[in-house]
Amino acid sequence: QQQVKQSPQSLIVQKGGISIINCAYENTAFDYFPWYQQFPGKGPALLIAIRPDVSEKKEGRFTISFNKSAKQFSLHIMDSQPGDSATYFCAARATNKLIFGTGTLLAVQP
Amino acid sequence: DTEVTQTPKHLVMGMTNKKSLKCEQHMGHRAMYWYKQKAKKPPELMFVYSYEKLSINESVPSRFSPECPNSSLLNLHLHALQPEDSALYLCASSQDNAGGGTDTQYFGPGTRLTVL
Numbered sequence: 001q002q003q004v005k006q007s008p009q010s011l012i013v014q015k016g017g018i019s020i021i022n023c024a025y026e027n028t029a030f031d032y033f034p035w036y037q038q039f040p041g042k043g044p045a046l047l048i049a050i051r052p053d054v055s056e057k058k059e060g061r062f063t064i065s066f067n068k069s070a071k072q073f074s075l076h077i078m079d080s081q082p083g084d085s086a087t088y089f090c091a092a093r094a095t096n097k098l099i100f101g102t103g104t105l106l107a108v109q110p
Numbered sequence: 111d112t113e114v115t116q117t118p119k120h121l122v123m124g125m126t127n128k129k130s131l132k133c134e135q136h137m138g139h140r141a142m143y144w145y146k147q148k149a150k151k152p153p154e155l156m157f158v159y160s161y162e163k164l165s166i167n168e169s170v171p172s173r174f175s176p177e178c179p180n181s182s183l184l185n186l187h188l189h190a191l192q193p194e195d196s197a198l199y200l201c202a203s204s205q206d207n208a209g210g211g212t213d214t215q216y217f218g219p220g221t222r223l224t225v226l
Contacts, residue, residue, distance in 0.1 A: 034214045043114075043200050043217035044153065051212070089152050096141075096166065098215055100152035 002027060004092050006101025013108050019077040021104045023090035026071060030092035030099070035064065035075050038087045038103075047088075048075070080108045113137075114218035116201050122224045125191060131221045133184040133201030142184040143215060144176060145200040153200055153217075159184060160206065191225045198222055 005024045013019045023033075032051060036044035050057045050064040050073065057064045063076040077084055085108050090101040114135045123129050133142065141160045145153035158166035159178040173195075175187040184201055202215040 032212065032214060036217070041198075041220075041222065043116075043198075043219045046214060046216060049212065049214055087150075093214065096158060096160070097155060103150070103152055105150075 002094070002099055004090060004099050004101040006090050006104060008104060009102070010105040011107070013080045013106065015080065015082060015108055015110050017080050017108075019080045019084065019106055019108070020074055021088050021090070021106070022072065022074045023092075023101050024070075024072045025092050025099075027092070027094060027099075028071075030094055032093040033064070033066065033073050034091050034093070034098070035062075036089045036091060036100075038089065044089060077106075080106075082108045082110050084108050114201055114203055114216055116199075116218040116221050118221060119219070120222045120224075122226065123188065123191065124226050125193075127191075128187070128189045130188065131186040131199055131201075131223075133186075133218055134182055135201075135203040135216075135218075136182060137203060137216070138181075138205075139203035139216075140181060140206045141204045142178060143202040143204075144174075144184070144186050145202065145217075147198045147200055147220070157186075188223075191223075193225050196223055196225045 034049035035047045037047045038044040061078045066073045088104045091098045117132045144156040147153045156170045157176045162178045177185040198220040200220045201218040204215045205213040
């Protein structure tokens with residue numbers, strides 16, 4: 001019940017396209033849902049985050065869509081760029097811990 | 111400023127060595143974390159310090175010993191490590207450890223540890 005399931009494992013998108021990464025959870029005690037972007041050899045960087053009482057949050061080209069009833073949330077990257085090529089982790093907060101998804105390796109082709 | 115700094119960036123050590131990893135944040139955060147990350151895997155929580163006290167130890171072997179000298183600093187002392195301990199070690203901090211609101215964790219760049 002503490003798991004966060006993330007898909008797809010890897011994703012190839014053409015420059016200018018939309019990248020979509022999905023996550024699902026079971027634990028209704030999760031109360032905050034951040035997304036992290038990680039480049040090789042670097043630490044994860046907080047990208048965008050959402051509370052469960054909000055259905056959508058947009059910051060620039062990055063949008064989180066949140067479906068509380070379905071216990072699903074997704075990251076949309078609009079106008080994907082080669083510089084967006086990285087590993088993306090969704091996460092869910094349970095009081096004092098972050099539960100991470102398994103990660104999605106995104107490659108944006110020029 | 112949401113910066114967490116970690117030193118060293120890279121560390122190579124033998125199985126009999128003793129070394130330490132250091133982490134520092136100046137955001138006034140009162141919770142600090144150590145994670146271990148293997149290639150192509152998510153970060154794996156090791157320890158949590160809340161208000162300078164160890165609040166979570168995720169059953170980490172005793173060859174890893176954390177220390178929080180003050181609210182801005184976090185150390186991880188390493189002794190008698192095994193080759194399988196080679197990984198990226200990440201430090202993170204958050205406002206506090208109680209959760210709530212929009213508090214979340216900010217990660218440092220990590221220390222790439224290789225155990226020979």
